Amino acid sequence: GLKAMASSMSSGETLSIVVVGASGDLARKKIFPALYSLYYDGWLPEHFTVCGYARSDMTQEEFHERIAGNLTCRVDHDANPEACEGKVTDFLERCVYFSGGYGDAEAMGRLHDGLSEEENNYKVANRVFFLSVPPTVFVDAAVSASRAASSQRGWTRVIVEKPFGRDSESFGELDAQLGRVLTEEQIYRIDHYLGKELIENLMVLRFSNLIFEPLWNRDHIRNVQITFSEDFGTDGRGGYFDHYGIIRDIMQNHLLQIMALFAMEQPTSLAADDVRDEKVKLLRSMKPIDVNDVVVGQYIGREVKSGYQPGYLEDPTVPDNSNTPTFAAAAFFIDNPRWDGVPFLMKAGKALHERKAEIRIQFRHVPGSLYSSVYGGNLDLSTNELVIRVQPDEAIYLKINNKVPGLRLQLDTTKLDLSYKDQYSNRDIPDAYERLLLDAFNGDKSLFIRNDELKVAWALFTPMLKSLEERKISPELYHYGSTGPVGAHYLASKYNVRWSDGRD
Amino acid sequence: GLKAMASSMSSGETLSIVVVGASGDLARKKIFPALYSLYYDGWLPEHFTVCGYARSDMTQEEFHERIAGNLTCRVDHDANPEACEGKVTDFLERCVYFSGGYGDAEAMGRLHDGLSEEENNYKVANRVFFLSVPPTVFVDAAVSASRAASSQRGWTRVIVEKPFGRDSESFGELDAQLGRVLTEEQIYRIDHYLGKELIENLMVLRFSNLIFEPLWNRDHIRNVQITFSEDFGTDGRGGYFDHYGIIRDIMQNHLLQIMALFAMEQPTSLAADDVRDEKVKLLRSMKPIDVNDVVVGQYIGREVKSGYQPGYLEDPTVPDNSNTPTFAAAAFFIDNPRWDGVPFLMKAGKALHERKAEIRIQFRHVPGSLYSSVYGGNLDLSTNELVIRVQPDEAIYLKINNKVPGLRLQLDTTKLDLSYKDQYSNRDIPDAYERLLLDAFNGDKSLFIRNDELKVAWALFTPMLKSLEERKISPELYHYGSTGPVGAHYLASKYNVRWSDGRD
Amino acid sequence: GLKAMASSMSSGETLSIVVVGASGDLARKKIFPALYSLYYDGWLPEHFTVCGYARSDMTQEEFHERIAGNLTCRVDHDANPEACEGKVTDFLERCVYFSGGYGDAEAMGRLHDGLSEEENNYKVANRVFFLSVPPTVFVDAAVSASRAASSQRGWTRVIVEKPFGRDSESFGELDAQLGRVLTEEQIYRIDHYLGKELIENLMVLRFSNLIFEPLWNRDHIRNVQITFSEDFGTDGRGGYFDHYGIIRDIMQNHLLQIMALFAMEQPTSLAADDVRDEKVKLLRSMKPIDVNDVVVGQYIGREVKSGYQPGYLEDPTVPDNSNTPTFAAAAFFIDNPRWDGVPFLMKAGKALHERKAEIRIQFRHVPGSLYSSVYGGNLDLSTNELVIRVQPDEAIYLKINNKVPGLRLQLDTTKLDLSYKDQYSNRDIPDAYERLLLDAFNGDKSLFIRNDELKVAWALFTPMLKSLEERKISPELYHYGSTGPVGAHYLASKYNVRWSDGRD
Amino acid sequence: GLKAMASSMSSGETLSIVVVGASGDLARKKIFPALYSLYYDGWLPEHFTVCGYARSDMTQEEFHERIAGNLTCRVDHDANPEACEGKVTDFLERCVYFSGGYGDAEAMGRLHDGLSEEENNYKVANRVFFLSVPPTVFVDAAVSASRAASSQRGWTRVIVEKPFGRDSESFGELDAQLGRVLTEEQIYRIDHYLGKELIENLMVLRFSNLIFEPLWNRDHIRNVQITFSEDFGTDGRGGYFDHYGIIRDIMQNHLLQIMALFAMEQPTSLAADDVRDEKVKLLRSMKPIDVNDVVVGQYIGREVKSGYQPGYLEDPTVPDNSNTPTFAAAAFFIDNPRWDGVPFLMKAGKALHERKAEIRIQFRHVPGSLYSSVYGGNLDLSTNELVIRVQPDEAIYLKINNKVPGLRLQLDTTKLDLSYKDQYSNRDIPDAYERLLLDAFNGDKSLFIRNDELKVAWALFTPMLKSLEERKISPELYHYGSTGPVGAHYLASKYNVRWSDGRD
CATH class of the missing domain: 3.30.360.10 (Dihydrodipicolinate Reductase; domain 2)
Structure with a gap:
């Protein structure tokens, strides 16, 4: 099952989760809390880094503050508030923030370097990019991320959300653009329903x-x-x-x-x-x-x-x-x-x-x-x-x-x-x-x-x-x-x- | 529906309900309480008589006492205990007792006369016999009731309960015996399930x-x-x-x-x-x-x-x-x-x-x-x-x-x-x-x-x-x-x- | 099977088949030929008599002549014309004619006597009446046949054909009239379809x-x-x-x-x-x-x-x-x-x-x-x-x-x-x-x-x-x-x- | 439908049908007769060439003779033997023979040149290769044909027949080898059933x-x-x-x-x-x-x-x-x-x-x-x-x-x-x-x-x-x-x- 898999990742593997558009509402209200819940419940691999990426300038502290408010310990919070709080602190320690433009290959390069530093301790380093950005910059973000920040020693996956175009034509174009930098295998299109x-x-x-x-x-x-x-x-x-x-x-x-x-x-x-x-x-x-x-x-x-x-x-x-x-x-x-x-x-x-x-x-x-x-x-x-x-x-x-x-x-x-x-x-x-x-x-x-x-x-x-x-x-x-x-x-x-x- | 039917019976019709075996357990625990519930809920016709028939000698008062204990006002008893009590009294007033052997045609004739007296006030007089008696006297009771106490101005129905024989042969015999005095139309065989x-x-x-x-x-x-x-x-x-x-x-x-x-x-x-x-x-x-x-x-x-x-x-x-x-x-x-x-x-x-x-x-x-x-x-x-x-x-x-x-x-x-x-x-x-x-x-x-x-x-x-x-x-x-x-x-x-x- | 049954009839049993309305078209074209075919094929019991009954005066010879024209040996006629002809002769020998009115009980009584004479040689004598008569005399024929010519030592059956009334009412009346002289068991209503x-x-x-x-x-x-x-x-x-x-x-x-x-x-x-x-x-x-x-x-x-x-x-x-x-x-x-x-x-x-x-x-x-x-x-x-x-x-x-x-x-x-x-x-x-x-x-x-x-x-x-x-x-x-x-x-x-x- | 399609091919298009293994039994008994039947019935495009290719040395006449024996005019042969014969002659005129080894790229190049000569008259030139050769030379034939004799101005298709390997492994290898020179689109695998x-x-x-x-x-x-x-x-x-x-x-x-x-x-x-x-x-x-x-x-x-x-x-x-x-x-x-x-x-x-x-x-x-x-x-x-x-x-x-x-x-x-x-x-x-x-x-x-x-x-x-x-x-x-x-x-x-x- 999944837990078994999770444990198999622990030996010499790390996972970097990059939330592109980290300053947005969705990221704050849904993505970071979901990551925290998975962490709290033991579903994440032993070694992982959560990385926020957005245009705003923010210190790590500002970033932590921004996301901490929505992290809740769903189940046994009432039963054990201290354990919960401790877990939040642990989680935030693994969260880092990078700022940069969505289509800015150079900034993405810096992100890559930052991630690599941490990843160098592991034999395998996988990366997931969650593109939580407006449709207008969507392709740019995908292109620069995959070109400048793909993992060299593991897989790279990109999670994207609708809109996937406005009609057959625009979807076809979008698909073609993504297809130039990513395989279908790498793309995870969410319908949260x-x-x-x-x-x-x-x-x-x-x-x-x-x-x-x-x-x-x-x-x-x-x-x-x-x-x-x-x-x-x-x-x-x-x-x-x-x-x-x-x-x-x-x-x-x-x-x-x-x-x-x-x-x-x-x-x-x-x-x-x-x-x-x-x-x-x-x-x-x-x-x-x-x-x-x-x-x-x-x-x-x-x-x-x-x-x-x-x-x-x-x-x-x-x-x-x-x-x-x-x-x-x-x-x-x-x-x-x-x-x-x-x-x-x-x-x-x-x-x-x-x-x-x-x-x-x-x-x-x-x-x-x-x-x-x-x-x-x-x-x-x-x-x-x-x-x-x-x-x-x-x-x-x-x-x-x-x-x-x-x-x-x-x-x-x-x-x-x-x-x-x-x-x-x-x-x-x-x-x-x-x-x-x-x-x-x-x-x-x-x-x-x-x-x-x-x-x-x-x-x-x-x-x-x-x-x-x-x-x-x-x-x-x-x-x-x-x-x-x-x-x-x-x-x-x-x-x-x-x-x-x-x-x- | 049924209530409509009930009301149509009111004009010049009466119903006599004869419980043969009235001193038995079933009669006391099930039949009289069921009759009372129907009465209480308004399902019985306006004019009716309940008649107990058994071998024991009993006064009307003893009879009333015997059955009263099990009459309960299922639904709104708590809400209105007095109304309930009043109803019980009304019901018992309509209950009469006759004693006689189950196969005793003469006693049944007396029952018939008793019922007729009351029924004479009505144009139509229907009768139901509930035979709550041991299998050994079952046929005798049916024969004497139908021969000596059938209604002359309405239908007569006989309700019987199992056992209906022990095998094909004994059932055939039983059925033939009943068939001599009653039509299939008149016989109501209960399976209380x-x-x-x-x-x-x-x-x-x-x-x-x-x-x-x-x-x-x-x-x-x-x-x-x-x-x-x-x-x-x-x-x-x-x-x-x-x-x-x-x-x-x-x-x-x-x-x-x-x-x-x-x-x-x-x-x-x-x-x-x-x-x-x-x-x-x-x-x-x-x-x-x-x-x-x-x-x-x-x-x-x-x-x-x-x-x-x-x-x-x-x-x-x-x-x-x-x-x-x-x-x-x-x-x-x-x-x-x-x-x-x-x-x-x-x-x-x-x-x-x-x-x-x-x-x-x-x-x-x-x-x-x-x-x-x-x-x-x-x-x-x-x-x-x-x-x-x-x-x-x-x-x-x-x-x-x-x-x-x-x-x-x-x-x-x-x-x-x-x-x-x-x-x-x-x-x-x-x-x-x-x-x-x-x-x-x-x-x-x-x-x-x-x-x-x-x-x-x-x-x-x-x-x-x-x-x-x-x-x-x-x-x-x-x-x-x-x-x-x-x-x-x-x-x-x-x-x-x-x-x-x-x-x- | 049927043949077995046929053979069982042979010991001491005879069957009289009375076609009432024997001078009509249906009788000539359908009924007698069908009887002959059954005979030819071995389906009829060993002992049987076919009896025509109608109002016309006819000699036995005239009757035989009238029906002979339609008797054909369906199957192997060509193969064996002589055998066929011989069979026809045998069959006609068993055919007798009676004349009388359809509702004429006296004439039916004579028919009864005629049949009885032949039947007296057998322990069991069954009779089938085929009523091939107009609807207007239908009931009369049924009544007189069943009253005056029912078998005394075997069953009597009556075959009737439509019309069975013109509507619910007339059918009800017809059914009631037949019901007075015949049981439902005895009546065979044909729909030749x-x-x-x-x-x-x-x-x-x-x-x-x-x-x-x-x-x-x-x-x-x-x-x-x-x-x-x-x-x-x-x-x-x-x-x-x-x-x-x-x-x-x-x-x-x-x-x-x-x-x-x-x-x-x-x-x-x-x-x-x-x-x-x-x-x-x-x-x-x-x-x-x-x-x-x-x-x-x-x-x-x-x-x-x-x-x-x-x-x-x-x-x-x-x-x-x-x-x-x-x-x-x-x-x-x-x-x-x-x-x-x-x-x-x-x-x-x-x-x-x-x-x-x-x-x-x-x-x-x-x-x-x-x-x-x-x-x-x-x-x-x-x-x-x-x-x-x-x-x-x-x-x-x-x-x-x-x-x-x-x-x-x-x-x-x-x-x-x-x-x-x-x-x-x-x-x-x-x-x-x-x-x-x-x-x-x-x-x-x-x-x-x-x-x-x-x-x-x-x-x-x-x-x-x-x-x-x-x-x-x-x-x-x-x-x-x-x-x-x-x-x-x-x-x-x-x-x-x-x-x-x-x-x- | 198909005929419509056939006619649309006629304007400026030609089709070359190359039977590789033309001297074999299958070619003689099945493939050429089938091509002739299609021709006779009007299913082939207006312009086409049938080309036999095999290792044997044969003159065009010998080739024509070899295949002619099996060409029959299925339907109306009896009705019109002369028309049929004329058609055979027309068909053979379009049949040419080339000799060469199955894996011999040079010989295939000669075939290509030969075909091209004829094809040069048309804007579009499509080619079908039917590989009717033993499994041992199958891949060689496919490789040399597709490398040296693919159409330059139209599609090239290759028809192959079983065996497609002996097991998962050998099939996988075969498929990979074909895949290097042909797209799945181009390959037509026959199961003649x-x-x-x-x-x-x-x-x-x-x-x-x-x-x-x-x-x-x-x-x-x-x-x-x-x-x-x-x-x-x-x-x-x-x-x-x-x-x-x-x-x-x-x-x-x-x-x-x-x-x-x-x-x-x-x-x-x-x-x-x-x-x-x-x-x-x-x-x-x-x-x-x-x-x-x-x-x-x-x-x-x-x-x-x-x-x-x-x-x-x-x-x-x-x-x-x-x-x-x-x-x-x-x-x-x-x-x-x-x-x-x-x-x-x-x-x-x-x-x-x-x-x-x-x-x-x-x-x-x-x-x-x-x-x-x-x-x-x-x-x-x-x-x-x-x-x-x-x-x-x-x-x-x-x-x-x-x-x-x-x-x-x-x-x-x-x-x-x-x-x-x-x-x-x-x-x-x-x-x-x-x-x-x-x-x-x-x-x-x-x-x-x-x-x-x-x-x-x-x-x-x-x-x-x-x-x-x-x-x-x-x-x-x-x-x-x-x-x-x-x-x-x-x-x-x-x-x-x-x-x-x-x-x-």
Whole structure:
């Protein structure tokens, strides 16, 4: 297992973890805490160095101070606060800071020298670069890091995060540029949704239980809804977002990845490439997206008791008259034997009525049901559902009908519930970044995205995005805190689906 | 619904409920309390009389006193003790007692006259006789009641309880004798297991949920275990039991009925005869029981901390050297397209280690599983199970595999749980007798057993019972409080099954 | 087997076969030849008498002459004409004629005496009455035969043919009248379609082959077409027909029986009552017929090269302005788990373009098909079909797609063909009446119709027939020799079906 | 389509087809006739040259003479012998001969010059090399051809035939050597079995018909038998064979390819790489071959009426005491959800009792069958089978049970038959080489084998072959003309299979 591997690294090996963009929010809030958690739990190799790299001038102390605030001892902090504090100090001792421009080869050279000094004590020295930088400097950072700071005595890996381009063309360019300095083997593309426990559990659920597979197809599933909804807007930080919009920001990557994992065939093995082969196969089986099956929206402000919730265009960082969608709903179809004809409905939006991310499988009606009269007109409410809720409160539940105890024949819908929170309350559910960083250190690419996946994903979305933009389709307006534009309901209705807004 | 029906009876109709054997335990502990509960909850018609009939001489007051002790106001007693008490008084006012021999036509004639007096105020007068009498006087009671005390201005129904004979021959005789004085229409044969909520729920579960039906067959189910186990012995009351033995007492009726409901095809409707047609069809598809697939046992005493637990033969009411089995296990097979080759294992016993009644469905192993290495050698533990627990604590749960949160790939078995107790804690789960009495009053025969069902059931069991008896097969001995004789494990093993003793 | 049974009858047993209505067409063309064939082939018991009974005065010689013309030695006539002729003589020696009115108890008494004389030589004497008489005298004949001519020393059976009433009410009356003189056990109701080899084969096909059952359901079958079409009109014999119309004459019995056999669940055994239980269960699951799903038509004359083909109303035996349909098409639905939503389309008509009776199962389209582009727009033509053709030329074939040999990828539809004619060319396919008569002699009721079947069938059709008649719906006119009224196409189209007129 | 493509090649393009090893048997009997057939049928581009290359000295005339004998006008030869003859002459005019050693770069350079002369008239000049040479010179020929004779103004493709190594190691080496001079894109590896019409039809059958897919799995298929049997021995040409043996010669390639095509999942499209991805996936899911599941045999001579049929070791070209198997049978298992537990039995042998190559799918027994009593003990004979016969006489048939016409219930097995010979008798079934050559010219690689397929195939077979050889397992002896060694029956029996030797 992993711990064994970790221990094998201890003899004469060291690992340098370079966080490029160390002064940013993500680094502070997610990356360093995740590294610390892994350290605290014993997952990191014996010898390692964490290295922050950014443009700002900072002393080592300022750097340590900056990151220390977010390092917490998740599990037994309360039990043993002193041990925790001691661990933090140990960890910070291994953290060093370098300053330099992202495309500055010379500064990267200095970083290389600095790392080498420490690494010289070991026979093998591996390096991981986490590129936590804006898309504009992304390629520069990758090029200068790999050219000037690749390990000479071990592997070098580069972790990158979206955006991976804005369309097929820009992704192709980006990929080509990276390809000149890095092999596909070296690149670890993060979709942090794939690090979520429940998404991982999805495969376990489908493939280690006999009872789901016979149901996982068009004969039994009526529709699948994949929902991502946030209950807040851009809040003064819409600049980056406006360049991408909700479709590129959420749908084309996170939701599409989830859908692929949900719908793919069983892979030959759990090996990373086998899983990704199946995801690619699934994506390639998808029908082109019909632009008439897409609804886009943009939220406007509203007055509530607690004050005014500003609309998207009222965000000062958003350009005037921006057409960028903050909401999108779309219907997808998969043209293979398992899913032919089953609508997959996706919905993603900001400033909606609830915070929720889930996959909801609605099963078909019972054919020739004995109980149809018992349900009255509301047959839809009585169909079985399987819900995989990613947030808030990870949970899996299966909605079934049962008889209400008593002398009448009265049916009721019950949840056969597997709540992570209750079930594993004393367990520590790791953050997505912990899982992903550890996998990158160990070379396990299952949860990272391969370039051919992105190629197919962009091939699917680009024509639709182009069409929306060329036709200058204005987003439907919806109020902050609402369930989104009504167009989404008409879209669902077109395929005999009813969104589960607000339902359990 | 039922209440509507109840109200329609109010105009000019009355109902006389005659409990024959009113001085017995069952009457006192179950029948009168059930009648009172129905009354308290408003399920009885406006006009009704409850009439106790037994051999003992008793005044009305003695009778009232005898039954009053067990009348409780299940639900809101605490909330409103006075209302409850008032209701008890009202109820007792409607209860009258007659004494007479069970086969005494003259006494029954007096009963008839007594009832008629009250009934004369109504246009329609229906009568229900509940024959709570020993099997030896059973036919006499039925004959004299129906001959001398049938209603002249309404229907007459007779509720009877097992035993319904000891084998095909004696059942045939019994049935013929009843048939001379009553139509099949008039006879309500109780199997009080069929009045259990969960058994009723079994049909709802199977036929109102899409997700179970595709799994309900030989392709997905590895075996089915139907277990009835008591943690106490005959306790000085083995006389009646010894005449029948565990196979006739539990297996041939309760467990076989449960199995039929579990395994039958979907009926055309929920109507009583449609359901019973399917049960008969199922029973007729069963293969003859191979006597080599039957294990019988008898418990012997043991010393425990709290004292000595006496063996079956140490019960003074049991004949010396009795061969009567107090434990039996058997394998059944159904020769139809749905179940061909699936072993149905039944086990019933007294003085075992636990009190439990359940149906446990073990699903097959996942074919071509990705996770077989994760489970090690213990593949059997990872197969999905559906458990329908009848007692103690009615519950339904589905055992599935999921990933334990954390950075390792570790699988765990979780219960998707529908616990009646938690789910419906503030609900009042009615006693089986309430349900059955109410159904008899309303003429709903779904939960009663038709004579052709019994005929087929006896045809199935009689050759096996004969064979056991002719060959004088001695039961394997097992200790009071154990899991039963080891032979049961060898039987299970023969069909690749492992009993779930003590497992959840 | 049957021959064994036949031989067991020889010792001290005789059988009298009375054909009531012996002077009619059916008797001459079908019944006597069938009896002769059975005799010729050794299926009749050693001792038997065939007795013609009718109103006409005839000598024995005239009677023999009348029937002799249609007695043929099917199989080896050519091989051995003399043997055949000898057999005919032997057979006629056993044929006697009685004359008398159908309701004339006295004449029946004479028949009884006549039969008894011959029967007195045997210990056991069984009698079969075949009532081949008009519906108007049907009950009279049954009553007088059973009252005055029942066997005293063996069983008496009565074979009857449709019509069994015109609706629920008249059937109920008829059934009650027969019930007064005969038990259900004694009555053999013929639907001669059920004696067709292929209809019998339907059960063998479904239940003895593994490959059909998984396909026999709503997930795989798109629709089922049951067609009966004649290429001639009433031809001057429309009097009887006009009283019933095509729906009662063909659909409510023949086609409905075929549909029930096709669609029923697997019976518990091949025993007659098990099969008929399943047919009744199926019929009870059918949805009420929507009168909007029924199209009726009536043919009109047309001039063709060979002369004028007269319309229905031009038949002199048909009342002026008759509204009686000579064509009907209807859509049926079965509300059970297997068939929910699958349209069963029936069509029956006279004076159409072809003579054909068949069941055609159209399978669904291949989901996620790789070959959709290969078929162009004509996807429907490429779906698999199973055709069970009853006439002309009994055949079963399965239409599948295969690649045309050659260097292109070109698909073709091929028939996997089981042609009775070719396959069993040197075999002798028995006439339906032979099979049915033999079954009646042997007491095998599988192919006869039970009264509860008819009750359900009439319950299904009566409201629709009433509605058509009350609303005085005029039939759509269609030309003699056409494919019927266009309304039938609109009906099919409503359920996405295309009639297979003229297709193989 | 292809013809369109052909025509597009005509403008300014030419194709040179070089047959290296032109003096060999394969070239004469198969390759040149196939090229001529393509030419005759209009499949070759307008401008092309066929070029023979071999070590022998030959004049152009001698070359033409050598090949002319086998050029036939398949289809309309009889109809139009003169046209045919004219075509032959035209074709030969385009055929030129070069002599040179296979690894002789200089000679290849001369060939290049010769080709270039002709090609200079065209803008685009493509070249195909068909390497029909012994394995020993195979790499040399490939290297010298690609180095010295690659096209400068178009693509160059190389067609190669097995053997592709003897095990993982030698294949790896071979692949590496080719890889140095050719891209995978350029290499066309032939398995001429894949060019057989019926093998191609296998995909059409499975994926364009709805009725097969639901049956194509472990729930319905009991076992699959893939048989290759020849009724003659090595006949004095055992030298080459002895180096490989039957497992490498037939099983590891032809039969394994057929099995992969049969058992793979539906590919995303019909594109070559999609199909081959699925084949690789299938091969990777196969369980390691257990050497105890392999039986090897070697034939010995026998005296028959027509003379003596010599044993393998009596072939003078075979080394004394050779252990090389001329017969092998093996059981394979696929560890995926579709096939888990289904035995795939392969058998290949020389000098057996019949000439046959087929895939035979035996379906499971009907569960809960009504007809089991009708079949007596011979249940196995009544299970459905699907047979895809490759030779002799290509055919597909489905064996089903039906009722024999007549008054008894007697079942019979019938073939629903799609005989290519009858069905397409006036059609011209192209030879495998025609199909494969044409595909190579058109760049369609569906029927060619990719290097990763071979890698997996060798990974599967190498350990078993090594084990057989290391343990020096002696083949079981069997007589020329027999059904092979008895060990094969014990192997089959181990998995409850019965070989279909000699059955239809």
